[in-house]
Amino acid sequence: PDTAGPEPAMEPEEWLDGRDEDPILVSMREGYIPPKSRELKVVKKNVLDSRPTTRRSMSALDTNSLPPQLLERLLEEIQNLKATVLSQEKRICDLENKLSQYTNGTD
Numbered sequence: 001p002d003t004a005g006p007e008p009a010m011e012p013e014e015w016l017d018g019r020d021e022d023p024i025l026v027s028m029r030e031g032y033i034p035p036k037s038r039e040l041k042v043v044k045k046n047v048l049d050s051r052p053t054t055r056r057s058m059s060a061l062d063t064n065s066l067p068p069q070l071l072e073r074l075l076e077e078i079q080n081l082k083a084t085v086l087s088q089e090k091r092i093c094d095l096e097n098k099l100s101q102y103t104n105g106t107d
Contacts, residue, residue, distance in 0.1 A: 003028050
């Protein structure tokens, strides 16, 4: 008897839209013949497309309305984040150099 084959009868998006199809049947009389490799098609919406476009700049903020303690904490956090980024950049650079030494055989 014919058997469901490896080729899809429809794309996943079509199935999600409510469409229904019977599987594509293949004969097993000739034996199993592996299919040619297929490309996997994935369609994802860009999350950034739905992001709000209006943003207030720092110049638009009224820093006088912020409590001094909050402003101090925010500045301290920004400094800590900058220090973290710098240390991570240095670490990444060091690791890339080590990797290039290993791949070039100059270890």
